[in-house]
Amino acid sequence: MLGEWTPETARSPHGLSAMPLWVDLMNVPGYLYSKKGLSFLSRTSGKFIKLHPNTEHCVRMDVSRVLVEVDLTKPLPNKISFKGRGGADVMVSISYP
Numbered sequence: 001m002l003g004e005w006t007p008e009t010a011r012s013p014h015g016l017s018a019m020p021l022w023v024d025l026m027n028v029p030g031y032l033y034s035k036k037g038l039s040f041l042s043r044t045s046g047k048f049i050k051l052h053p054n055t056e057h058c059v060r061m062d063v064s065r066v067l068v069e070v071d072l073t074k075p076l077p078n079k080i081s082f083k084g085r086g087g088a089d090v091m092v093s094i095s096y097p
Contacts, residue, residue, distance in 0.1 A: 025064040046070035
């Protein structure tokens with residue numbers, strides 16, 4: 001989408017309600033470090049599109065990067081909290097670089 005910039009258009013983007021965005025997931029448990037597991041976790045931010053090549057090839061295990069289509073009309077979460085295996089509380093942090 002391309003348009004002329006004005007202060008008015010900067011305050012309210014014309015017709016833009018969703019966009020693809022890389023999402024970083026940190027502290028992902030090992031049993032969820034797969035396409036299926038990361039796709040499941042990324043749904044809290046939006047619609048899963050694909051894994052980043054570094055994540056897909058397990059180059060970096062500290063950060064899982066996933067491309068999702070985010071809904072710009074909803075707030076983006078910063079954390080995912082759930083009961084993991086064995087009933088322990090798990091907290092996955094989310095950032096949007």
